[in-house]
Amino acid sequence: MGIVAARRISQGFFLLVFGWLCLVATLGDGLFELRGWPVNWLLSLDPLPALATALATGSLYAPLLWAVPAVVLTLFLGRFFCGFLCPLGTLNQISGFLVRKGLGRPARAEDNRPGPAQGLKYALLALLLAAAVLGNVQTGLLDPLPLLTRSVDLGLLPLLDPRQGLGLGQAEARHYDGAWVFGLVFIAILAANALRPRFFCRYLCPLGAFFGLLVRFAPWRIGKATSDDCGACRRCEEYCEGGCRPSGKLIASECVLCLNCLARCPTGRIGFAGRASAAGEQPLPDFSRRGAVLVLASGTAGLVAAPLWSVGGVAGAGRNPGLIRPPGSLDEARFLARCIRCGQCMRVCPANVIQPAFTVAGAAGIWTPTLDFRLGRAGCLQNCIACGQLCPTAAIRPLTLEEKLGQGDFAAVGPIRLGTAFVDRTRCLPWAMGRPCLVCQEVCPVSPKAISVREVFEPLRAPRLTVAGVRGTEVTVAALAPVGRNLASGDFSLRPVGAPTQPPRRILGASGVQLTLAAPLAEADTVPGRELELVVRLEQPHVDPARCIGCGMCEHECPVSGLRAIRVSSENESRSGPGRMVADAAPQGGAPCLRKQLPA
Ligand code: SF4
Numbered sequence: 001m002g003i004v005a006a007r008r009i010s011q012g013f014f015l016l017v018f019g020w021l022c023l024v025a026t027l028g029d030g031l032f033e034l035r036g037w038p039v040n041w042l043l044s045l046d047p048l049p050a051l052a053t054a055l056a057t058g059s060l061y062a063p064l065l066w067a068v069p070a071v072v073l074t075l076f077l078g079r080f081f082c083g084f085l086c087p088l089g090t091l092n093q094i095s096g097f098l099v100r101k102g103l104g105r106p107a108r109a110e111d112n113r114p115g116p117a118q119g120l121k122y123a124l125l126a127l128l129l130a131a132a133v134l135g136n137v138q139t140g141l142l143d144p145l146p147l148l149t150r151s152v153d154l155g156l157l158p159l160l161d162p163r164q165g166l167g168l169g170q171a172e173a174r175h176y177d178g179a180w181v182f183g184l185v186f187i188a189i190l191a192a193n194a195l196r197p198r199f200f201c202r203y204l205c206p207l208g209a210f211f212g213l214l215v216r217f218a219p220w221r222i223g224k225a226t227s228d229d230c231g232a233c234r235r236c237e238e239y240c241e242g243g244c245r246p247s248g249k250l251i252a253s254e255c256v257l258c259l260n261c262l263a264r265c266p267t268g269r270i271g272f273a274g275r276a277s278a279a280g281e282q283p284l285p286d287f288s289r290r291g292a293v294l295v296l297a298s299g300t301a302g303l304v305a306a307p308l309w310s311v312g313g314v315a316g317a318g319r320n321p322g323l324i325r326p327p328g329s330l331d332e333a334r335f336l337a338r339c340i341r342c343g344q345c346m347r348v349c350p351a352n353v354i355q356p357a358f359t360v361a362g363a364a365g366i367w368t369p370t371l372d373f374r375l376g377r378a379g380c381l382q383n384c385i386a387c388g389q390l391c392p393t394a395a396i397r398p399l400t401l402e403e404k405l406g407q408g409d410f411a412a413v414g415p416i417r418l419g420t421a422f423v424d425r426t427r428c429l430p431w432a433m434g435r436p437c438l439v440c441q442e443v444c445p446v447s448p449k450a451i452s453v454r455e456v457f458e459p460l461r462a463p464r465l466t467v468a469g470v471r472g473t474e475v476t477v478a479a480l481a482p483v484g485r486n487l488a489s490g491d492f493s494l495r496p497v498g499a500p501t502q503p504p505r506r507i508l509g510a511s512g513v514q515l516t517l518a519a520p521l522a523e524a525d526t527v528p529g530r531e532l533e534l535v536v537r538l539e540q541p542h543v544d545p546a547r548c549i550g551c552g553m554c555e556h557e558c559p560v561s562g563l564r565a566i567r568v569s570s571e572n573e574s575r576s577g578p579g580r581m582v583a584d585a586a587p588q589g590g591a592p593c594l595r596k597q598l599p600a
């Protein structure tokens with residue numbers, strides 16, 4: 001078997017592994033279950049998250065140590081990761097091959113001629129690492145493994161979900177806010193291969209740039225055995241995926257080890273050996289002065305942009321109260337220093353409540369996870385800790401159920417709080433519309449419930465009734481105008497006009513002008529001509545911030561469509577001090593902070 005065939009088999013294998021791991025990241029009761037699969041293994045092999053999070057936090061999360069073998073092998077063999085392993089590289093290679101199939105040989109060789117634009121990825125790497133040094137890890141925006149994971153998990157898999165029915169949009173299928181952007185980016189990356197083979201790898205990939213810097217001292221590399229002039233066949237360059245000029249002065253950092261040159265050379269001049277190419281080598285793409293300035297400027301831009309992102313009130317006390325992070329998330333600064341925007345947490349959440357942030361987390365937090373209780377299928381499920389188990393960088397730290405619920409050893413600390421629910425009295429049905437509703441109180445999963453109700457009786461906006469006759473609990477009125485409500489639902493009562501302290505008599509049945517009450521009216525109120533009013537029993541919700549854990553069940557189930565009448569905001573969240581400013585709740589660890597006194 002030739003080396004190119006071996007490379008293809010390896011690429012196919014890792015592509016399948018990648019696809020499979022994306023599938024099993026979907027928590028479910030079907031075939032593709034999370035349990036037991038090393039879902040993050042491929043992401044852990046990627047050295048860029050390890051490097052960026054280490055720069056940002058000064059520590060290395062142990063599972064990311066898988067990146068060390070990848071780095072060591074690259075130091076010895078070159079960019080094997082790009083040629084043999086990277087699933088996005090494989091997809092780029094396949095799509096490039098398909099869209100360029102009809103090209104003639106000279107055109108193909110011409111397309112693989114190296115150019116200074118290949119230095120752009122080094123500039124991007126400098127920008128991203130500079131931002132990471134200042135605590136903001138943005139590498140995941142362009143790092144191929146998080147990028148592909150995000151695209152497949154959030155853009156492609158929902159499309160292939162049989163419950164989605166390819167666009168029929170059944171309720172159970174997953175959906176993600178702005179998924180079309182991920183789809184579009186993915187399509188654009190594949191389509192760009194029509195311009196140049198492996199366009200993304202050549203010009204944009206920061207991981208490729210990182211490997212390119214590592215291979216500088218690799219003892220084994222592609223090269224020519226002799227410096228003889230080759231003539232003009234350029235067969236090696238027809239399929240050179242790296243655009244690294246194997247026929248002449250080889251650009252070592254750009255070689256992605258596709259090994260096509262080695263297999264194509266009709267004279268066998270090119271080999272993979274423990275020596276430099278006899279025809280000469282150039283360590284990096286020919287930047288020229290302009291390219292070097294670009295790299296420098298990008299690094300500086302990264303250093304400037306990172307603090308700029310935090311200006312404008314997105315951090316600290318002025319941050320967006322709508323930014324609810326998944327349970328177990330680190331405080332915002334440490335979260336942004338770890339999250340690589342891979343989307344694994346979004347994919348695994350069975351409630352589909354974790355959504356990619358677009359504006360809510362500011363520029364620094366684009367595509368990081370945020371909980372959207374309107375889009376999800378439920379609030380954060382009480383007995384679920386999946387997101388923290390799957391996060392490859394521990395931006396969401398793995399919790400136990402006991403810790404999440406504040407039980408056992410964690411009883412003294414209390415449950416993990418995502419925020420606090422607030423009733424919007426201008427939209428709440430019992431508060432604003434005089435309509436009975438008890439949904440939020442009923443669905444609150446906390447025990448004892450964090451939502452209590454206070455019963456009030458409000459006169460219905462309807463004409464007063466006049467007693468025509470009374471027999472026990474049967475009251476006949478002179479006329480009953482249609483009120484558009486089911487008076488026999490148990491929520492409505494009769495009360496004599498001018499007697500607000502008298503207990504209203506609940507209506508059990510309504511037929512024409514005859515009403516059946518739960519209890520008879522007082523003797524004095526049965527005289528014909530006595531005026532009665534219809535009242536509605538309302539149970540107005542109140543949230544106890546000391547009990548509310550911000551799970552969002554109430555917000556999700558609230559029947560007020562659009563902007564819900566009860567909404568969770570990040571106040572009193574467990575993960576950070578500045579958010580804990582409202583409730584007189586049990587301390588959750590972390591620095592104490594001033595608390596506002598709630599009005600009695
Ligand atoms: S813990 Fe909550 S947010 Fe995390 S995966 Fe489970 S339901 Fe989703």
Ligand code: SF4
Binds near residue numbers: 340343390393395396
């Ligand atoms: S928080 Fe979510 S998107 Fe960020 S690294 Fe963890 S799993 Fe990936």
